Amino acid sequence: MNFLNFILALAPIIYLIIALMGFKQPAWKxxxxxxxxxxxxxxxxxxxxxxxxxxxALEGICMALWPIVxxxxxxxxxxxxxxxxxxxxxxxxxxxxxxxxxxxxxxLVAWCFGGFMEGMAGFGTAIAIPAGLMTALGFPPLFxxxxxxxxxxxxTPWGSIxxxxxxxxxxxxxxxxxxxxxxxxxxxAFFMILIPFVLVSLTGKSPKAIRGVFWLTLASGLSYVxxxxxxxYFVGAELVMIIASxxxxxxxxxxxxxxxPDPKYAFEGAKEKDxxxxxxxxxxxxxxxxxLFIFVFLLGTSRLxxxxxxxxxxxxxxxxxxxxxxxxxFSWINTPGVxxxxxxxxxxxxxxxxxxxMLDVFKATLRQMSGSIIVMLSVLAAAKIMIYSGMIADIAAxxxxxxxxxxxxIAPWLGALGTFVTGSGTSSxxxxxxxxxxxxxxxxxxxxxxxxxxxxxxxxxxxxSPQSVAIALSAVGGLKEDSKLLKMVLPYGxxxxxxxxLIAWIGTxxxxx
Numbered sequence: 001m002n003f004l005n006f007i008l009a010l011a012p013i014i015y016l017i018i019a020l021m022g023f024k025q026p027a028w029k030x031x032x033x034x035x036x037x038x039x040x041x042x043x044x045x046x047x048x049x050x051x052x053x054x055x056x057a058l059e060g061i062c063m064a065l066w067p068i069v070x071x072x073x074x075x076x077x078x079x080x081x082x083x084x085x086x087x088x089x090x091x092x093x094x095x096x097x098x099x100x101x102x103x104x105x106x107x108l109v110a111w112c113f114g115g116f117m118e119g120m121a122g123f124g125t126a127i128a129i130p131a132g133l134m135t136a137l138g139f140p141p142l143f144x145x146x147x148x149x150x151x152x153x154x155x156t157p158w159g160s161i162x163x164x165x166x167x168x169x170x171x172x173x174x175x176x177x178x179x180x181x182x183x184x185x186x187x188x189a190f191f192m193i194l195i196p197f198v199l200v201s202l203t204g205k206s207p208k209a210i211r212g213v214f215w216l217t218l219a220s221g222l223s224y225v226x227x228x229x230x231x232x233y234f235v236g237a238e239l240v241m242i243i244a245s246x247x248x249x250x251x252x253x254x255x256x257x258x259x260x261p262d263p264k265y266a267f268e269g270a271k272e273k274d275x276x277x278x279x280x281x282x283x284x285x286x287x288x289x290x291x292l293f294i295f296v297f298l299l300g301t302s303r304l305x306x307x308x309x310x311x312x313x314x315x316x317x318x319x320x321x322x323x324x325x326x327x328x329x330f331s332w333i334n335t336p337g338v339x340x341x342x343x344x345x346x347x348x349x350x351x352x353x354x355x356x357x358m359l360d361v362f363k364a365t366l367r368q369m370s371g372s373i374i375v376m377l378s379v380l381a382a383a384k385i386m387i388y389s390g391m392i393a394d395i396a397a398x399x400x401x402x403x404x405x406x407x408x409x410i411a412p413w414l415g416a417l418g419t420f421v422t423g424s425g426t427s428s429x430x431x432x433x434x435x436x437x438x439x440x441x442x443x444x445x446x447x448x449x450x451x452x453x454x455x456x457x458x459x460x461x462x463x464x465s466p467q468s469v470a471i472a473l474s475a476v477g478g479l480k481e482d483s484k485l486l487k488m489v490l491p492y493g494x495x496x497x498x499x500x501x502l503i504a505w506i507g508t509x510x511x512x513x
Contacts, residue, residue: 290347
């Protein structure tokens with residue numbers, strides 16, 4: 001394979017890195033530039049017809065708008081509305097009144113609540129909200145950022161109602177998300193058990209901090225892994241993180257009652273807050289109403305209820321953009337974004353939000369997400385152009401030719417690279433999902449395993465991404481400590497990436513070969 005073609009095929013991604021890291025361009029400008037670079041190269045180097053380039057970009061934009069942008073805007077709108085009505089303060093009080101032990105609070109806020117926010121909204125909310133809450137409780141700002149970056153890493157493939165996994169599954173032509181989601185759950189299981197122990201050790205500034213909370217910490221991880229595996233296998237990707245985080249939260253709260261108080265890790269601020277604020281059952285139910293509706297609607301319309309899901313499946317359209325062998329299906333009703341919007345409105349009414357308030361919050365959400373929407377549209381347009389022009393195939397061919405049967409070792413690194421650059425597990429999957437599938441096909445490996453390795457690398461890339469770092473710092477007062485925070489999290493991201501390669505290689509021998 002021609003090395004020059006390999007470099008040229010990577011050029012849009014290389015440009016994205018340079019524009020973001022070197023020229024410090026806003027992400028939306030860099031993403032537009034990458035899409036333009038992909039289009040120009042497709043026309044001039046890969047000799048792709050102009051009509052194909054245009055239709056490829058259109059397909060990417062439409063896929064981005066529905067369902068990706070829809071679900072992200074809906075999820076963030078839900079969160080913003082809960083904040084506006086005061087419900088988030090109640091939720092925060094519920095979390096922080098459970099225990100005065102800093103180790104337990106870190107598990108509750110960064111791990112469990114952060115995982116729930118990732119499953120619901122993703123898109124940085126699972127870093128920003130828990131980090132801000134931890135800082136408000138009295139944790140050091142940089143420590144709060146570090147903890148939340150680590151905690152939010154490997155739940156990312158199931159963020160925003162499973163959008164990263166759903167997008168990749170649709171992109172590479174998998175008939176459903178169950179196979180891919182289940183394989184990803186197997187791949188990240190080790191990290192989901194390990195990370196709670198890392199969080200507790202960091203909180204106590206020593207692995208000795210695990211003493212007294214070992215079983216609680218282990219249970220907090222296991223209560224994530226077991227639901228992840230079961231929901232992935234039987235339902236699919238959409239509800240994985242929501243169910244797993246809720247069950248982990250329930251288990252952690254229950255077992256925290258049996259943790260013997262240790263003055264060394266006492267958190268007096270939480271004790272005082274617990275004494276001052278008593279949340280009634282009615283207040284709690286009202287505050288979490290939008291999230292309960294989301295849970296019920298998504299579960300009720302999932303494949304667990306075949307009559308409903310089958311009925312709603314008819315309200316869809318199949319569109320052939322580029323050729324008659326590659327179809328894109330748009331579900332107009334049974335798509336997470338629709339149900340989340342409905343849930344937000346119903347929950348808002350219960351929380352006594354007026355129509356004007358909801359409209360104002362929606363407009364503010366669109367303004368808040370405008371740059372990110374442009375990024376998603378541009379990245380998906382670039383990815384589709386690179387796929388249809390053959391650029392992605394050339395990247396895969398070169399990587400396979402160089403690595404051969406050792407390719408799985410570097411597969412997670414591609415996922416990490418995509419997330420490091422874009423800050424998004426979805427974008428990483430869009431950029432490299434097809435590469436992973438082509439590699440699996442060429443090498444005769446399990447396609448679900450190899451494509452899943454991209455999401456495994458996403459976890460390491462997420463905690464190191466400049467965008468993640470910036471989001472975390474902005475949530476704790478807008479500190480200008482990017483380089484310092486990146487230096488703090490770098491060892492954990494690098495170690496995670498090495499472990500990812502080991503998991504990839506061992507798993508390929510046992511499962512994916």
